[in-house]
Amino acid sequence: xxxxxxxxxxxxxxxxxxxxxxxxxxxxxxxxxxxxxxxxxxxxxxxxxxxxxxxxxxxxxxxxxxxxxxxxxxxxxxxxxxxxxxxxxxxxxxxxxxxxxxxxxxxxxxxxxxxxxxxxxxx
Numbered sequence: 001x002x003x004x005x006x007x008x009x010x011x012x013x014x015x016x017x018x019x020x021x022x023x024x025x026x027x028x029x030x031x032x033x034x035x036x037x038x039x040x041x042x043x044x045x046x047x048x049x050x051x052x053x054x055x056x057x058x059x060x061x062x063x064x065x066x067x068x069x070x071x072x073x074x075x076x077x078x079x080x081x082x083x084x085x086x087x088x089x090x091x092x093x094x095x096x097x098x099x100x101x102x103x104x105x106x107x108x109x110x111x112x113x114x115x116x117x118x119x120x121x122x123x
């Protein structure tokens with residue numbers, strides 16, 4: 001389970017103080033969503049790198065890691081679970097999936113929005 005606390009930018013908070021229109025709340029909502037996606041993607045990359053390291057893989061550069069992922073990691077998603085995924089090393093087919101590296105959780109929950117902070121849980 002991953003819990004992340006995210007602060008809204010100073011600019012967004014200043015806009016919120018000046019203008020409480022629907023457009024402003026849409027901007028804030030999109031900022032929260034964008035931040036969530038960025039943090040989650042960063043978490044997935046770091047967890048993938050960690051799992052591969054545990055399997056004995058080492059990467060000297062970020063490009064080396066990315067190229068390895070492009071050539072040897074397969075992401076599997078399911079239509080009935082839009083937020084769930086599985087990452088496999090050396091995936092060949094449904095019967096030869098390779099090594100499960102990581103899987104995502106279908107549950108993303110916003111715990112609270114208070115004093116300019118959003119607390120949410122993934123998993």
